[in-house]
Amino acid sequence: MTKAVKPAAGEARHYIRIKEQILADITEGKLQPGDRVSSESELVAAFGVSRMTANRALRELMFEGVLKRSAGIGTFVSPKHLDVDLLQIRNIADEILERGHKHKAAVVKADLMKADANVADALELTLGVEVMHSLIVHMENDQPIQVEERYVNPLVAPDYLSTDFRSMTPHEYLTKVAPITAFEHIVQAVKPDTTIRKYLGLKNDHPCLRVFRRTWSGEAVVTCALLYYPGAQYRLEARSTKGPSKPVAILGEKQ
Template sequence: MSNAPLYLQIKQFINDKIESGQWPVGHQITTEIELTKQFDVSRMTVNKAIRDLVSEGKLQRKPRLGTFVCAPEEKAESPLLDIRNIAEEVTQRGKAYTSKVIKQAAIRADERIATKLGVMLNTPVFYSEIIHFEDSAPIQLELRWVNAAYAPNYLDQDFTQITPNQYLSQNCPLSAIEHTVEAIVADSHVRASLNLSGNEPCLLLNRRTWSQDKLVSSALLYHPGTKYKLSSKVLL
């Protein structure tokens, strides 16, 4: 018997049935009451496992009918070797784009931010925190620091109408980018912002951009790992 928490054992049981094809798309899964008896656990434990799989897009609840296996959801995709405006990406997929500005402020660079932007401690820096949505579902949490000397009007922008990427591209033409990508265990703030389920993976893209020889911005871009992927194409 696995030492994993009971809800994870139930979740793995359901996931194995889906992955093996025993429960195909459209199949009505075993009821919560039956799973409660099968695993000798509380209804709450079973419900937690099913909620996680619903959040990950593998199951769908239909009121008064039951819970059914979903078709795999196509992941949103961005190019790794390029920078695109996320609003355009979303609309090009035929989805509705919206955003929510969480914070937009002038700050002084601490040691961590000074290192990210290549500036002295206490240098004036602009900070923005924005959630980007695709069809009302959060697809990216963007934390961005901008060198105030190179984009002095950054805080005057309405970032529900224009994205930081679009504004900076227009005012500080891109000459170089630096990307690092990693899978992380998201903290509570990121999980809440992206509506991540209990153990849903998170994809973090760390990006810095230059205009000519000027390091203009540094951004942390968080994505739900079950709904997003990055790709690259290299011509040889």
């Protein structure tokens, strides 16, 4: 249960005080994703406010995506969603470090393979030519958050397989040897196969997001990759530079 703090003189309106306390409890780890937060009645008693004030605080936090209400059960801290920006390509290790967490990569495969029709078409190479292939699991604080299966054009990045991907991500290496001039993203919600489920630690009925990414450097296709994310933990975002800066409620999401 959220405990009230004594308001300072001239403090903001009561509903803001309630919001700030709940947010502080989440930030400090007192409330974790999935935990039930205080009910309106409990907030009324703890903060000495009206039910309308308590309701407003909870409603605004639900609108902002911080809380989620289950009818007849209660109000809970929403699962944390990590954003994947479709309008730019960033190094996953940098994203994790910016969240104050530790990145680690487990290299499952790093080998040469003959390009099948799909890979040859994606890399704009001849069918059957040897290409470089890697399968890497990226972890955040030792929890798997992305499986990256990548195919690389050996004419553009001949030393790809010599790279230590535990200390340098494929993205970091490839952008150094072949700066990106264009890219393509195709997103699908898919039911992962046994291998992807195992590496992401997903249950049989859990979906995942799959991002197909292809990058160019000049006229040459450098790489194509399949990036798998746990579907319940990620959301995809894209916004034009002239779009609104204030987040809005997402249509179709229960408040």
